Amino acid sequence: MHQMLKSRTAAEALVDQLVNCGVKHVFCVPGESFLPVLNALRDRDITMTVCRHEGGAAMMAEAIGKATGQPGVCFVTRGPGATNASAGIHVARQDSTPMIMFVGQVERSVREREAFQELDYRAVFGSMTKWTTEIDDPDRVTELVSRAFYTATSGRPGPVVVALPKDVLGERVSVSNAPGYKQVETSPGDEEMQELAALLASAQRPLLVLGGSRWNLKAREQIAEFATRTGLPIATSYRRGTLFDVMHPRYAGDLGLGPNPKLVARAKAADLLVLIGGRLGEIPSQGYSLLDSPAPATKLVHIHPGAEELGRVYRPQLAIHASPIRFVAALSKLDIAPQAEWRDAADAAHAEYLAWTQTATPQPGDVNLGDVMVWLRDNVPDDTILCNGAGNYASWIHRFYRFRNYMTHIAPTSASMGYGMPAAIAMQRLHPERLVLSVNGDGDFLMSGQEFAIAVQYRLPIITIIADNGMYGTIRMHQEREFPGRVAATELHNPDFAAYARAFGGFGATVEKTAEFAAAFAAARSSGLPSIIHLKIDPDAILPGATLSKIKQAALAKE
Structure with missing residues (x-):
């Protein structure tokens, strides 16, 4: 005779399947649409990281998938929560990263009425994912979650979105777990x-x-x-x-x-x-x-x-x-x-x-980002993990910082802004014993800078470096090439980022000369706190091999 299956909620079955598939970390912004899942996660051996924005939660899950090859997992609420998270879905798509996003959905009885925060997830995410589905039948929850893991990891990896109608999660089911997934490898002949x-x-x-x-x-x-x-x-x-x-x-x-x-x-x-x-x-x-x-x-x-x-x-x-x-x-x-x-x-x-890559190129201003990268490559452990988002500042990382160990650089090939801070949080959660750096531009950082609060909340001693040149530098560079001297919509007025760090309960330091960086970095490490080092970068220092003024002059000469 078959053994009687234990009755449990569909939410509990979902979380049990996550455990069965080896999930160790979940990132979320809580929502009432999936409260039964939060309740089920409370008693499982899964580290839950609560985020301040769904985009951050999705990017953290993507970073886990990128670093481990196992699907990163996040939970977000319906409607605005899901659309906030779409940036992380796009990163996972372009970066070929296995990731699964579970998103709340309205009750089945009110679908197709544009109920409160209702979305057609297949239409919204269909072009960005490998598979988008909605679990209508609570008896199929373990089957469909298992399929999500296989889909996210097979062939070219990518993101999967699974919508969870609110009423489905609370229903009781008597279904078995699906076997834990195994990556399907293809071999050459x-x-x-x-x-x-x-x-x-x-x-x-x-x-x-x-x-x-x-x-x-x-x-x-x-x-x-x-x-x-x-x-x-x-x-x-x-x-x-x-x-x-x-x-x-x-x-x-x-x-x-x-x-x-x-x-x-x-x-x-x-x-x-x-x-x-x-x-x-x-x-x-x-x-x-x-x-x-x-x-x-x-x-x-x-x-x-x-x-x-x-x-x-x-x-x-x-x-x-x-x-x-x-x-x-x-x-x-x-x-x-x-x-x-x-x-x-x-x-x-x-x-x-x-x-x-050996020697930093001369730069306008008192802080040379190339010298900072050279100092870091010579002074941090080889297993340090460096995370960054998008912007011209990253050119100095690629040129002068040398990555020695596997998966010590976590950055989006989609060049998505705001990635560095969430990714660093995910990596510090994954590797609490290692040094994790988040390197950002000023515009880049403030797209997800509120996640610094999460680093403080979980006492993650990430060192965040912000290269502040007071503008969206990449766009300004292209603007000066195409419309020299006609600055529009690229200037930024920034806060005191060191004070920003202290306001959250972290450590902050400002560097106005390259020679000050080593002492600021040492102080950040010794503080044991999440830290921000605010670098004051000359706006003219736009690339390792070019200045903004020369780009502008060359464009004007062509006119």
Whole structure:
């Protein structure tokens, strides 16, 4: 006889399924639409982080998914709560990050009347997610939650939205848990690997580019060993720099924003480009200029876990439908004869990377953000996690900070503003023993700066660095290029960010000269409190290799 199943609410069944799927962290802004879930979470071994804005909660969940490869989970309330959270959903989509957002919904009896805060979630989120669903039948809650985990992690990972009608959650059910999900890996075939070996053997100027998601530490180690053995040069895609130790002698640099021109030239001159895991989107392809579309002149081998991405933009010479983990494991077993010309090219590329990133470029003003990044790379532990959002300030991170360990850079490839503070909170929750930095621009920070209150609430000793130049710098740069001298809507009036930190109960310091940064950082660490270091940046210091005034002058000269 079958054992009698215990009766429980649908909300309890949902939370039990989360536990069964290995969820350790949940981020939320509470809402009355899912109170039964909050009640069920109270008694489970899941760390719950209460946020100040749904966008922050969604970005925290996305950061967990990015760092671990397991779906990050957040709960938000219906209507305005869900739309607030959409920024995090978009990050997860463009960054190929597994994430599940549960959102409250009106009772089933009043649907289709535009009831209070009602939304059609399939219509609202359908273009941003891998799957959006609504649980109408409480008896199917464990089935559909299990499916959400498989969908979020399979192929090209991404976000899933699950709507929860308020009346469903309180109903009692007698259903079993679904088995815990397992990531479905796809492996390359022997024929494809042999064809790749032949392509490599005949290549004189090959370049391997690592990107995308679905990596792990073992795959990172295996690709490093393969590069060491064969001499093949390795580049990384935009904000995927932690897939390879930047100080490895085969590292050629990153194809992101403001990349080393010598690396871009190498990529364009390659006779074989092997793209592992990534999509070679707009930024890493330098505006789709590295390869012709749809038929590249360069031989392209594209390895991706999502079959729909193969041939989507570029028609590869060889397409391999495989996850990076399985592909790199197979690659490491290939008998590829090392070639001196590959090693020499990699040595030259690595020397170019070191020269490009070694010394901060001179800057207008008394605070040089490049010198700050160089100081950080030389003085913080190698396992420090640096989180940032979007803005020109990030150019100095990419240029001068060197990431040595796996998943020590958590940043959006979608270049979404306001990401750095929520991501840092998620990472400090995930790794309470490690140093976590949140690096932000002034406009960037205040899109989610209220989440600093959460760092104080949970006593998370994050060190937040704010580069304040009093404007939306990236937009001003483009504005001066296109409409020189006609400033509109890009100026900002900022608070005293150090005082802002103290008002929340954290530590604050202001840095007006580069030489003051080391002491401010030491004081922030010794305080043991969430901290903000407010850097006063000259507005003219717009990029590591350009000033705003010169960009304006060049634009005026063209008129």
